[in-house]
Amino acid sequence: MAKRWLATLFSLAALSLCLGAAQARAAPYPDKPIRIIVPFAAGGSTDILARMAAATIGSALKKPVVVENRAGASGNIGMEAVARAAPDGYTLLFTSTNLTLNPSVIQHVPYDPVKDFSGVTMLAFAPMLLITRPDFAGNTLPSLIKYGLDHPGELNFSSSGAGGAPHLAGEMLKIRKGIDMTHVPYNGAAPAITDIVAGQVQMTFTTYVSAQAMLSAHRLKALAVASKQRLPVLPDVPTFAEEGLDDFEIGTMFGLLAPKGTPEPVIQALYGAIRQASASPDFQKKIIEQGASVVVNTPAEYDSYIREDVGKWSKLIKQIGKVSGN
Incomplete structure (x- = not known):
């Protein structure tokens, strides 16, 4: 009799645990921060x-x-x-x-x-923008590429740091178009952009947020955006595909x-x-x-x-x- 009572007790305990676990699993998400x-x-x-x-x-x-x-x-x-x-x-x-x-x-x-x-x-x-000074190598991506091809080794591009997306965007352009140009890494986007205005480097890839102030002041110009569609905040800036460079999407x-x-x-x-x-x-x-x-x-x-x-x-x-x- 005692054994039967103990077996019943253990069965009830096991059932209680199972029901508790099921309730825990069924708790609505989220139930805490x-x-x-x-x-x-x-x-x-x-x-x-x-x-x-x-x-x-x-x-x-x-x-x-x-x-x-x-x-x-x-x-x-x-x-x-x-x-x-x-x-x-x-x-x-x-x-x-x-x-x-x-x-x-x-x-x-x-x-x-x-x-x-x-x-x-x-x-x-957020796609990368290719930016340069308004007075450098024309006003279009094709004219910049032509300058790079006609002046091998003379074109420098800055980035916010080695190994980041802006650096790799420059390398992608270099490979795709066969341009002999030099990467100049900086410690952050701000100095990489500032030195374009100062004439130390000729171009960079960066995001709209990083370049917004200089673009608004017309001290820099965006030549192309590396996405499938144009940016709503820069409706006049063409995509790379529109400028003749397909499948150039990076950001x-x-x-x-x-x-x-x-x-x-x-x-x-x-x-x-x-x-x-x-x-x-x-x-x-x-x-x-x-x-x-x-x-x-x-x-x-x-x-x-x-x-x-x-x-x-x-x-x-x-x-x-x-x-x-x-």
Whole structure:
């Protein structure tokens, strides 16, 4: 009799545990604050758009969403923190192209952009602009390319730092058009742009936000934008394709990701919140003001983009190595 009573007791205890686990699994998401880690300092475009995403998600899901800046090592510190976080939807990553670029330019990266993350959505894409002085080598991309071909070794292009998207955009142009030109790296976009005005270098690739003041003052001119469509903030600047250089798309993506293994309903809840908000004119205006285009693709589309982007950077770095003889 005692054995039967104990067996019944254990069965009831096991049933209670199962019911508790089922209830825990069925708990609505989110049931506590969400944290979004930005792997860069506050104030930049990534941080601005991350806070916009946080406000959007918090409003839609009725829970606080906190943005935490964890900068350092070209974004690797913050990205590793999210890659190692629990895949429960409460620690997310909002980052830039460094996610897919770093593995090609940094020897030891503490995460795998494909294996360690699940995409929620790419919020926006900010293409590179090719800028130069208004009085240098004509007013068009073809005239600049012609100058480079006619004056081998005389053309210099600056960048915000070796290995970044602006540097690689210059290398891509160099390879695609066979121009003999020299890369001059700077510590940041501001000095790279300032020295064009000073005449120390002739051109650079940068984002609209970085060049906005100089462009507005007509001290610099944008010759082309490296995207499929023209930028709404610069409607008169043609794309590279319009100027005769197809498939020249390079820039900075801004996207939201979760640790790999995050449940699909959680991913969809986050994506749905941003997708719904993206129809708002105010939402679109804020992104356009950053010199970017609204994307808001599906989680599956974003995952595919990440895989392709990793491959694109890897291929380009190998091409640059071959050209330089390394």
